[in-house]
Amino acid sequence: xxxxxxxxxxxxxxxxxxxxxxxxxxxxxxxxxxxxxxxxxxxxxxxxxxxxxxxxxxxxxxxxxxxxxxxxxxxxxxxxxxxxxxxxxxxxxxxxxxxxxxxxxxxxxxxxxxxxxxxxxxxxxxxxxxxxxxxxxxxxxxxxxxxxxxxxxxxxxxxxxxxxxxxxxxxxxxxxxxxxxxxxxxxxxxxxxxxxxxxxxxxxxxxxxxxxxxxxxxxxxxxxxxxxxxxxxxxxxxxxxxxxxxxxxxxxxxxxxxxxxxxxxxxxxxxxxxxxxxxxxxxxxxxxxxxxxxxxxxxxxxxxxxxxxxxxxxxxxxxxxxxxxxxxxxxxxxxxxxxxxxxxxxxxxxxx
Numbered sequence: 001x002x003x004x005x006x007x008x009x010x011x012x013x014x015x016x017x018x019x020x021x022x023x024x025x026x027x028x029x030x031x032x033x034x035x036x037x038x039x040x041x042x043x044x045x046x047x048x049x050x051x052x053x054x055x056x057x058x059x060x061x062x063x064x065x066x067x068x069x070x071x072x073x074x075x076x077x078x079x080x081x082x083x084x085x086x087x088x089x090x091x092x093x094x095x096x097x098x099x100x101x102x103x104x105x106x107x108x109x110x111x112x113x114x115x116x117x118x119x120x121x122x123x124x125x126x127x128x129x130x131x132x133x134x135x136x137x138x139x140x141x142x143x144x145x146x147x148x149x150x151x152x153x154x155x156x157x158x159x160x161x162x163x164x165x166x167x168x169x170x171x172x173x174x175x176x177x178x179x180x181x182x183x184x185x186x187x188x189x190x191x192x193x194x195x196x197x198x199x200x201x202x203x204x205x206x207x208x209x210x211x212x213x214x215x216x217x218x219x220x221x222x223x224x225x226x227x228x229x230x231x232x233x234x235x236x237x238x239x240x241x242x243x244x245x246x247x248x249x250x251x252x253x254x255x256x257x258x259x260x261x262x263x264x265x266x267x268x269x270x271x272x273x274x275x276x277x278x279x280x281x282x283x284x285x286x287x288x289x290x291x292x293x294x295x296x297x298x299x300x301x302x303x304x305x306x307x308x309x310x311x312x313x314x315x316x317x318x319x320x321x322x323x324x325x326x327x328x329x330x331x332x333x334x335x336x337x338x339x340x341x342x343x344x345x346x347x348x349x350x351x352x
Contacts, residue, residue: 084297173221289347297345
């Protein structure tokens with residue numbers, strides 16, 4: 001094991017540990033990392049001595065903050081297509097995690113955003129702690145939730161998923177569990193003991209029992225108490241109507257949410273709402289990932305992703321110049337264009 005590698009692998013007892021190892025970049029995913037995780041899963045699936053996989057992040061800040069946004073920005077500005085190739089392999093990995101034949105345990109400690117959700121929340125044992133902050137924050141940079149995020153958020157109770165998809169708001173442990181992004185709360189100081197216990201687990205039942213010994217009730221969240229106004233406001237058919245309902249609800253939290261939405265990319269907001277609604281009607285994760293790939297490719301070729309990353313990540317002036325700048329100027333045809341088939345460039349997961 002080379003500590004300089006971006007993905008570290010080691011076996012402890014019956015468990016293969018996958019550690020994302022770019023702590024200075026908050027373990028942001030690169031194409032090399034995606035390939036390395038895929039290769040590790042191939043070996044683990046074929047190795048009878050391995051009964052479970054545990055994925056975690058190096059450092060103290062979190063599992064993974066998402067994809068390497070700076071690289072995507074540079075790629076788009078230069079007119080290259082490396083990001084599309086990255087997404088193709090990343091989304092295939094997301095689907096593979098969801099179908100992995102052995103327990104896949106995700107330690108969602110600290111920050112888990114974007115691509116970090118993709119390598120964790122599709123697993124079958126998803127653990128959050130008091131330090132967890134889970135989010136799909138794409139609309140703030142002119143992008144749309146991907147890595148199967150629209151699939152997960154479409155299945156959240158009521159309109160909670162729509163709320164999180166449009167706002168990109170980070171949630172803590174209890175709310176992540178409520179929204180179906182995680183399963184168990186384990187205090188962070190018990191994670192080492194839990195991973196040691198997992199090493200002795202020879203069957204999926206033993207993995208479940210080990211997690212149960214350390215899991216407890218999460219500290220109270222916020223979303224359960226906000227379901228009333230969230231479900232009412234986000235049930236609207238358009239982003240404009242959602243914002244209107246939020247503003248006129250008479251609730252400070254709802255009005256603040258409306259103000260936050262108005263800072264995001266108008267195009268990203270409208271495409272995100274359509275993506276979540278469409279995801280709820282599709283046949284499963286693979287079909288949703290196919291849809292997300294179309295949307296990501298179209299967003300990559302557009303204006304707002306490059307501009308959003310510039311304003312939020314590169315220059316950090318937080319004054320993105322969206323185009324179009326107003327919700328009313330984003331046409332139905334422009335929204336529909338994001339979902340059009342890609343011909344021979346389709347991801348094609350749902351056809352496998």
